[in-house]
Amino acid sequence: MGGTPGWEQEVLRTIALAAIREQRAARRWRIFFRLVWLIIFLAIVAGAYFFLAADKSAGGERHTALISVRGEISAKSEASSENIDAALEAAFADPNTAGIVLQINSPGGSPVEAGIVYRNIRRLRQAHPKVPLYAVIGDVGASGAYYIAAAADRIYVDPASIVGSIGVIMENFGFTGLMDKLGVERRVQTAGENKAIGDPFSPENPVQKQHIQQMLDQIHQQFIKAVKDGRGARLHETPDMFSGLFWTGEQSVRMGLADGFGDADSVARDVVKQKDVVDFSIKESLSDRVARRFGTAMGASAFGAVLDGAATRLR
Structure with a gap:
């Protein structure tokens, strides 16, 4: 071929x-x-x-809306004003919400974040007068967490809950004595004589200390006013009620800091009269937590750490 x-x-x-x-x-x-x-x-x-x-x-199904406030109240946590307020908006907007239970288990946190939630609850209650909101305190509802609870129509606790701690704290350390022993000299320059206020590596300045105390006292009075406005005549005020002390749930009912005993289920069933519960809480995903922690770790600096350590907290 x-x-x-x-x-x-x-x-x-x-x-x-x-x-x-x-x-x-x-x-x-x-x-x-x-x-x-x-x-x-x-x-x-x-x-x-x-x-x-x-x-x-x-x-068409009526329900009790549940919103959780867990852990530290801060802009970077699950219990941030952004998350709580978004959940509140959704719960109040739902036409089938018969009542809202704010389930609290928190030692407190940022006075700014707590104040934002407090004011938003008051605003939403005025806008939706037929939808009651009840706070239910679990293990602890103290300081900033109690600040939020004070906006509720009623507060329910367990007899063993920890309630109160109506005070303000700013924490820091002083290392000047240790630096003297080690022979370490602190060198810092500022533009503005009070720019290094609260610096743990410098001697405490009486004038700056007084300025900080005035700030804390002012925030404390804001906290006290919020509690008095929220609780009204139900409070049986004592000399130490606003001293930062905390009490058991049983004591808090006697003092008028709380209204009665109950948990989220019992309040939904017996107070709201709707045992079907829909959770409106906004929960942080695993990826969000990892991203937030990674970003915090990468973005931290020595100066930022000092500022964070001196942050004002309600707890």
Whole structure:
């Protein structure tokens, strides 16, 4: 036969490569269509889930809305004013919310964050007068957490809960004595004679100390006013009520810091009269926590650490 020697192998190779390409293309299309069907299936499942959730929330079923306030109250925590206020807005806006239970288990935290939540609760209660809001304190509802609770219509506690601590604290350290022993000299320059106020490596300045005390006293009075406005005539004020002391739940009821005993379930069942509970709490995801902690660790500096250590706290 004529032709270039080995042409048979070349033709076979071409046919084989074409077949392989066709198989690969077919396989890619199969994978593509399987992914499309998987996406459609997941979309259907997700749609059904959100439909059922929406139906439960807004389809005619009355419920008690639950919002958790757990851990330290700060702008960087799960118990931030941003998260709590978003949950409050959603709970009050839901037409099937019969009442709201603010489930508190927190030692306190930022007076700014607590004040924001307190004022927002008061605003929302005026806007939605038919939706009551009750605070339920678990293990602890102290300082900034009690600040928030004071905005509720009523406060319920366990007899063994820790309640109160109506005071303000600013913490810091002084290392001047240790530096003298070690022969370490502190060198700092500022523009503004009070710019280094609270510096733990410098001797305490009486004038600056008095300025800080005035600030703490002012924040303390804001806290006291919020409690008195929220609790009103129910308070049985004692000389040490606003001294920073804390009490058991049993004592707090006698003092008028709380109204009675109960937990989230009992308040939903017996007070709101809606035992079906829908959780409106905004919870931080694992990725959010990792990102936040990583960002905090990367962004920290020696100066920032000093400022954080001297932050004003309600706890």
